[in-house]
Amino acid sequence: MESPRVEESYDKMSELKAFDDTKAGVKGLVDSGITKVPQIFVLPPKDRAKKCETHFVFPVIDLQGIDEDPIKHKEIVDKVRDASEKWGFFQVVNHGIPTSVLDRTLQGTRQFFEQDNEVKKQYYTRDTAKKVVYTSNLDLYKSSVPAASWRDTIFCYMAPNPPSLQEFPTPCGESLIDFSKDVKKLGFTLLELLSEGLGLDRSYLKDYMDCFHLFCSCNYYPPCPQPELTMGTIQHTDIGFVTILLQDDMGGLQVLHQNHWVDVPPTPGSLVVNIGDFLQKIFFLIIFCSSCQMTST
DSSP states (O other): OOOOOOOOOOOHHHHHHHHHHTOOHHHHHHHTTOOSOOGGGOOOGGGSOOOBOSSOOOOEEEOTTTTTOHHHHHHHHHHHHHHHHHTSEEEEESOSOOHHHHHHHHHHHHHHHTSOHHHHGGGBOOOTTSSEEEESOTTTTOTTSSSOOSOEEEEEEEESSOOOGGGSOTTTHHHHHHHHHHHHHHHHHHHHHHHHHTTSOTTHHHHHTTTOOEEEEEEEOOOOSOTTSOOSSOSOOOOSSEEEEOOOSSOOOEEEETTEEEEOOOOTTOEEEEEOHHHHHHHHHHHHHHHHHHHHO
């Protein structure tokens, strides 16, 4: 007679706390020499990496000459509107942020994550009231999250009241400050293009952001012994206005388009733009109000 199968007990909360208490993050697990992904990171099969479709071409928009040629400007506005409507994502090149700034940002954050854990752990916290937070999975203890993501993060509040340079870890403070200043300028340019694309005054969305908040999230994805079981970031949407993403050359970023997952190619010097949930709601309200005015007339 076959013996009844005994399931191995698994106390998820205890495992989460034990991981969190190390203050070493996912990088610490890798450095310890693990050969298997801990259970807290194992995703249900339905939430794991999806096969990528190759027949879609991710939109790339060249911003060169945006303020020099009226015809070129209109072409860019049309491309931004089209990509925002059909994809919700696009890449921008010749965006005005120097390559040196992008390179220093990637290099500085990588240096932070790859230094000794005893140095890093002084910044490790879940106190989101702090302006600079180093942690692994801000949502680690949320019951709605199916599993922890395979990543560590530096999260910084950059505006309207940015941290002082002394509040940042030494390897990445200056580069993040410089990057954020340039991203702010690019963000306002994108809002102007989006406003024009909606047929509004160029400053409409920019004026709406007179009291804006800027956050910088630097994610580090250590090598994984079983990448088929987990993901660096699970499927999600961004809640804000606009996300401007700097990729390294490793790739792995995917977006959902027409119910298909599409790779975003890591193009040197480019930035990925993501239309956030809040901005989508504003788009809807603008279109709805415009339709109401047309109906009433």
